[in-house]
Amino acid sequence: MQELYLEDFAVGRRFISTTRGLDADQIKAFASQFDPQPFHLDEAAAAESFFHGLAASGWHTAAITMSLLVKSGMPIAGGLIGAGAEIQWPRPVRPGDVLQVESEVLAVTPSRSRPERGMITVKSETKNQHGEVVQVLTSKMLVWKKPA
Amino acid sequence: MQELYLEDFAVGRRFISTTRGLDADQIKAFASQFDPQPFHLDEAAAAESFFHGLAASGWHTAAITMSLLVKSGMPIAGGLIGAGAEIQWPRPVRPGDVLQVESEVLAVTPSRSRPERGMITVKSETKNQHGEVVQVLTSKMLVWKKPA
Numbered sequence: 001m002q003e004l005y006l007e008d009f010a011v012g013r014r015f016i017s018t019t020r021g022l023d024a025d026q027i028k029a030f031a032s033q034f035d036p037q038p039f040h041l042d043e044a045a046a047a048e049s050f051f052h053g054l055a056a057s058g059w060h061t062a063a064i065t066m067s068l069l070v071k072s073g074m075p076i077a078g079g080l081i082g083a084g085a086e087i088q089w090p091r092p093v094r095p096g097d098v099l100q101v102e103s104e105v106l107a108v109t110p111s112r113s114r115p116e117r118g119m120i121t122v123k124s125e126t127k128n129q130h131g132e133v134v135q136v137l138t139s140k141m142l143v144w145k146k147p148a
Numbered sequence: 149m150q151e152l153y154l155e156d157f158a159v160g161r162r163f164i165s166t167t168r169g170l171d172a173d174q175i176k177a178f179a180s181q182f183d184p185q186p187f188h189l190d191e192a193a194a195a196e197s198f199f200h201g202l203a204a205s206g207w208h209t210a211a212i213t214m215s216l217l218v219k220s221g222m223p224i225a226g227g228l229i230g231a232g233a234e235i236q237w238p239r240p241v242r243p244g245d246v247l248q249v250e251s252e253v254l255a256v257t258p259s260r261s262r263p264e265r266g267m268i269t270v271k272s273e274t275k276n277q278h279g280e281v282v283q284v285l286t287s288k289m290l291v292w293k294k295p296a
Binding site: 030033034035036037038039049050057058059062063064066067070071078079080081082083084085086087088089142 | 178181182183184185186187197198205206207210211212214215218219226227228229230231232233234235236237290
């Protein structure tokens, strides 16, 4: 992929990632390290919970989304460096789901104080194999201008 | 820890977690799975990057923060179930850092449509061993009312 600079981004430009699946073992492995709650660790306990079945940690979904953005989603020159984000999880991620990220540029903002850089605001929807949105991530990312 | 219901939360209530450290191997292991960028994977490449040295993925910091909240930060009855969050990373996390989370309740909002539940808004600052804020997470979490 060609690396992109601030001048390459325009509001409305879209990017679609490749896909990444996850299974029950991966959901439990992530949760045991980072989100050890019964509904992320154990099918029987999860069935009795708010989620009515094993569900991935939202932070696992966020991490998978990041991996898809890095590998295929948006080739920013110098890498994807986020300053901050808003995140929502409207629907649980289940074992066997296959995730894909669709991103759209919402804003392109050159820096007033640093002429060599700017920020872009990107909305990234992570969808499962049924096309249902499981995460909405709106992130501000640092982007460099083209070297003179 | 005693489990907490919606009635137990008041604006301004604070919670402090235990601590969790991370080393270069953990930073690279997380990054290789979820955020495979040179500044998270390789000291030499990181030294030449925006971060001027190896830095943890922001999503790794978020995941560690979640683990601290789950294990020690805020004992919500039924678990920590987030509907959404805002997240910022004002400073990088480095190998050898030891993180701790300080949380404060910003809002307590009973549901208008579902009498058995509500939402709390919590600001969680993740600090390193020098007291520097490395992440600010403002999250909305589902909280149950006390069973009748």
